[in-house]
Each structure stands twice: as structure tokens, then as C-alpha cells.
Amino acid sequence: MHSKTSSSALLVLLILVVAMAPRALMATAVPKQQQQLAPCMYIFGDSLVDNGNNNYMLSLARANYRPYGIDFTGGPPGRFTNGLTVVDILAELLGFSPPLIPAYAMARPTDFARGLNFASGAAGIRPETGNNLGRHYPLSEQVEHFRAAVREMGPSGAAPERLGRCIFYVGMGSNDYLNNYFMPGYYTTAQAYDPPAYAAALLQDYSRQLADLYVLGARKFAIAGVGLIGCIPYELARINDQQEPAAAARRPTPTNNNNNNSGIGISVGGITLTIGGAGGRSRGGGAGSRPAANASSSGRNSAGGCNDRINSAIAIYNKGLLSMVKRFNRGQQLPGAKFVFLDTVQTGKALAANAAAYGFTVLDRGCCGVGRNNGQITCLPLQRPCNDRSKYIFWDAFHPTEAANRIYAAKAFNSTSNADAYPVNVSQLAAAT
Template sequence: MGNYHHLLLRRWILVMVVAVALHAHGGLLAVQAAAQKQLVPCMYIFGDSLVDNGNNNNILSLARANYRPYGVDFPDGAAPPGRFTNGRTMVDLLAGLLGFQPPFIPAYAMAQPSDYARGLNFASGAAGVRPETGNNLGGHYPLSEQVSHFRSVVGQIPPAGREKRLGRCIYYVGMGSNDYLNNYFMPDYYNTAQAYDPAAYAAALLQEYELQLTALYALGARKFVVAGVGQIGCIPYELARIDDDGDDDQGRGRPPPTSGIGLSIPGITVSIGGSGGNRSTANGGAKKSGCNDKINSAIAIYNKGLLAMVKRLNRGQQTPGANLVFLNAVNSGKDLAANAAAYGFTVLDRGCCGVGRNNGQITCLPMQRPCDDRTKYIFWDAFHPTEAANRIIANKVFSSSSTSDAYPINVSRLAAI
């Protein structure tokens, strides 16, 4: 019996020692446990309002979403997090699929040094590839500045094992929409449409884009997820500019609707039909699709060049060891629209929240009441998808076996490399 009590005492002492160790090293053990569940050790995000999660909150900019109803469905019910949707963004959901647990990948502007090695979100609403893009909306961080922020972060990560770790991370980059919406197709504010035809403009964008991707490569990035641009000629903002005769209001000499946040929505394209969405062809670039095909045609040129760039960088002559995945935003959007009923969507051509035609002339006003059932809407506001749409796109690019969705492999396979 004495031996039995002695054994119990030894076990109790062992349990107490382990408990003390867990308490003393709880943070490290928690990180290690989370890392075991993650497919990659870290994730870094670069982009615009589609994936911004608060970097613009405290700068002088119209491109901000840190007020209700933005974030109304965010899981923890916290204060508006600065995301341009009702809940989670596509990269929030993609990070979840990669095994990252809440708290989500933090915004760089609000992060602590202890966050740096796990991942950061550098995205900025209104940002583009070109530095002047989005200046009409005030302050923001263009792609080159986002990369510069990452450079400063890399310098603060302990060098031991840093190169290997960074090479295993996922780098999501989604840029280009604002270079069209808030630059090329704003001729009263920018001169790019006079200086470039669509092909030349796409080439100029892609040249700068490749420069920034190779800068990330030089800093240690190897696994890239590069998102194409959706058919932004079909977003509620553009639909609101097309009158009942199919004309683009801009083309008739009338000013565009004033948008509180003139931003982008890569990843969504909608075949418009019903409820005033199926408008006829006329002179303003809006054709039988009901969308602004002039914009969509320019986007098609850009996406084709972006895919070619991904293929070239994957060949390794300039970036040996790099693996880039191209996300076909147009194809994902077409699937979203074609199978809307199966996905539970009933409203394809207007925002859940906003003002004016298609809820697309002004984005959500502070404390405005949005639609009651956000799961029925593809668009949250004039420019951005709902969390429901974001979830479908994230699931698709993570696991799709079709190269028309993610080329040449999906994100889960990229993570496994």
C-alpha cells in the first residue's frame, strides 16, 4: 500500500511539474500547437479593399470601412474591424482553410512585433499597382509601399531559420482592379487613358507588378497566390452608371455617381438578368451582357498578361524555386453567377447595402441598415462581395481540381510543396 501511495505522489509531482512548465511556456506551446495544425508556418497578404482588414482605419482616406454596418457579421462581434464586407474576407477564409486559427492574420498597421513571423496583412483599400492609383480617395498604401512594409518586417524577424521559414509561407497578392476603376477609367482625374491604349496600359501595369513580385522573391518569398481581376464592368457601381438605354452615363457627359469608397472587386462577374439588370446595347460600352464591356475587355487583356507572367516566373529563369498560382477570378465569378441558385443566392446585381440604383451609387452609409439576409446576396455593397460569396471563392481556389480556377495547382497543393 505504501508503494502505491509513493507512486501516486510521484505522479502528482510529475503532473505539477508539467503544469508549471505549461504555464511558464504557455505562449510558446500554444504557438507550436497551432503550427502543427497549419499547412504553412505563415501567411502574408498584399492587395486592395477586397482583402484589407484595417490598414486604412487611421489614415486620412475615404477608403475606410471601420464603421457599421461593415463587419456586422464578423464572428466575434467586436468593433468594426475595417473589412469592406459584412464579415470575413476571402483571405480570412483562405487562412482558415490553411489551418490558421483566430485571431486572424492581423493588419500590419495594428500588429505587434510578436505577430511578424506568423503573418501580416499589408493590403490597403484603394491601392493599386501604380502609386497614383486611388489618390482620388485620399491616403492609402500602393503595392510598392506594401512591399516596403514587408521589407521592414523581414528585417525584424530573427535571422536564425528565417530564410527557410519565409520560403514555406504563402504570399497572397491581389492587385489591379483599382488601376482601372480608380485610374484608367477616371479620365477627368487621371491621364492614363490618354497616354496608353488598353494593351499598353496592361503592359505597364504588369511590368511594375513583376518588379514588386521579384522584390518579394528577393526577400524570401517562394509560394505566391496571385489573384486575377474579375469583370468589374458588372459590379453594382458600374450597373448604376448604365441608364435604361444601355448607355454609360459617363459617355453622355453626366458625372458618375459620387462613391464614398470607389474600390474594387476582383473575383466577381455576374450574368445580369431580371429586376432591371438586363439592359440593352447602346453607345457607352454596355452591351447585351448588361455590363460595361469596355471595362471588361480591358480587364481581359490584363488577366491574360498576368497569367503569362505567372507562367514565366514559374519557369525559374528569373526566380528559381518559386511556385506561383494564378487565381482565375473571372471563372470563379462566372461559376458563382451560373450556379447562384445552388449556392443560395437570389440577388445578383445589387448590393445588400448602399444607396441609389442597384445600391451601387454610394457605398454603405454609417449605421445604415443592410438587407436582412446577407446569404442571399453576392454583393455586399457597390464594389465588394458578401462573406457568403467570399467563402465559395475561398473553398474553390483552395481545393479545385480545375486549372481554370487555380493554375497550375490549387492553394492546398501549393501549401504542401
């Protein structure tokens, strides 16, 4: 009798615990294992999807310290967020069972045929992009790493009929603007190109590197556009000319914390590197263009908007990127290849417009960082982040939280709207023959 009573009480307790579970815990639960929709997945990109390739480089573009990965327990550190990246979640949705797709720098030869992540923080399409942050792998080197992996896999793992069914996720371009074009004090591209010419030059290089992947066996490409980087906390912090004294009191120390176009310099171990750039300022982000909307724990940004000069340049690039995808899908240049364009701008605008429905209350500042909008300097070692990451769209000055990444991944994977994925979504790409 006593045993039966205890069992009933325990059952009631378990039901109450489940019913009272935090929304974030329920939302981030690992989905039920499904059939794997692709034999392998290969990832190319920058810090938005890097999962540790930069860990042991002499670079400021590293995330191998807490609180980065504070909500991640599935392997070594290195992700530029609190938990999973958008490609981690896409891999889950594609049915890949743990462990997640490993970083190439830490992978074993037995991992190669299943999938590899070649992404590198600070990377760009252009080889010089991101050099202000130190060592990293630009897209051309990432492609070379894949070439080496193909040789390592041999005829069975790299068979054309096998690689042709794999998903190749590529997301490049953000740093070619933030850590190149809009840093005229460090780079000369802004003097050599106007925005349309620069976008055309980037896309010419990009298409050549994608063609190299095609020659190596890639056929199914998910190409991510560049988001509204004029609205990230780093740019929102730079719009306001007022200095933030707290930023100067923290280490690493900024060596140039004014609102010019050359970025913030940081000295680490006697080496001075520069983070981010800006081009012009705008006080009117336009309807739907600012993630801050009107809701935040800090209220509306005092400047009231995003950096429209950057967002306008990004719009030119994304339009050209979509045209490139359409051209490749016509099949004359790369016969048999299938390309999907992931429109992160439109997905991001929809996320901001429906933030409350997703549970977000802080849209314009990082969960972890220093200064205005927690965006003047990114998250520092052992810094205490916000308590409830599920309420923040941004983890730090530049990168989304896992909660936001889950929405981006879900839209890419199963949205029926061409505003999110064109001409089909990633699940349909995986199923295509």
C-alpha cells in the same frame, strides 16, 4: 423520472434547432481545426482583402464603421464586407487558428512571424492609383512594410527556409482600372496608353514588385486575377442614364452623379474626393459575363448587361498576368519560386451560372448601398443592410459578401480545375516542397 424526461425533451429540442438552422449559418460555420499547412501567411492587395490598414487614414476607402463587419465578431472593424474576406477564409482553410491574420497597422511584433495583412483599400500597382479616394498604401509601400517586418522579425522569424514555406497572397489591379485608367477626368493614363499598352505597363511594375518580395524571402505566391469589375453594382448603376433621386437625398452627397467618365464626387468634412470611373457603356454583357443573369429581387437590370469596355480591358490584363505566372514558374528569373494564378473571372462566371445552387437570389445589386442597384454610393454609416446577406453576391457597390467570398476561397484552395487555379490550387501550393 422527471429529470430523465426533461433531458429527453432537451435533446429533442436541440435536434430540432440544428435541423432547422439557417443554411447560411451552417455554410459559414468555422471548419474543424486541422493541421496548419504553412508556417505563415502574408497578404498584399486592395479593399477586397484589406482588414483595417486604412482605418485611421484620411480616406474614403475605409470600412471601420457599421454596417461593415455586421456579421464579423473576431476583432477590430475594417473589412469591406459584412463578415470575412477571401483571405480570412483561405487562412482558415490553411489551418490557421484564431485570431485571424492581423492588419499590419494594428499588429504587435509578436504577430509578425505568423503572418501579416498589408492590403490597403484603393491601392493599386501604380503609386498614383486611388489618390482620388485619399490616403492609402500602394503595392510598393506594402512591399516596404514587409521589408520592415522582415527586419523586425530578425534571423529566426525571417529565415529563408521558413519564409520560403509561407503563403504570399497578392491581389492587385482592380483599382488601376476603376480608380485610374477609367477616370480620364482625374488621371492621364487613358491618354498615354491604349488597353494593351496599359496592361503591359502594369505587369512590368507588378513583376518588379513581386521580384522584390522574392528577394525578401517569398517563394510561394498565390496571385489573384482581376474579376469582372464591369459587372459590379456600381457599373451596372452607371449604365442607365436615368438619375436616381434617392441618391441625392442621402449624405455624403454626390457632387457629380451623372454618367460621365470621371466618377462620383463625394464631399466629406469639406474635402471632395471621387469614387470610381467608367469607360463607355454596353447593353449586352455576353453569355456568362454578367453576374445579374436573369434572377434578382429587382429583376433584370434595365440596361441588360455589363460594361464591356472595362471587362475587355481586364481580359487583356488577366491574360498577361497568367503569362507572367507561367514565365516565373519556368524558374529562370526567380529560381525556386512557385506561382499560382487564381482566375476570379472564371470562378465568378461559374458562381453566377450556378447561383441558385449556392443559395443566391440577388446577383446584380448590393446588400447595402444607395441608388440604382444599391451601387451609386456605397454603404453609408449606420445604414440598414439587407436582412439575409447569404442571398446576395455583392455586399456593397464594389465588394462581395462573405457568402460569395467563401466560394471564391474554396475554389482557390481545393479546385481541381485550371479554370479556377493554375497550375495547382492553394492547398497544393502549400504542400509543395
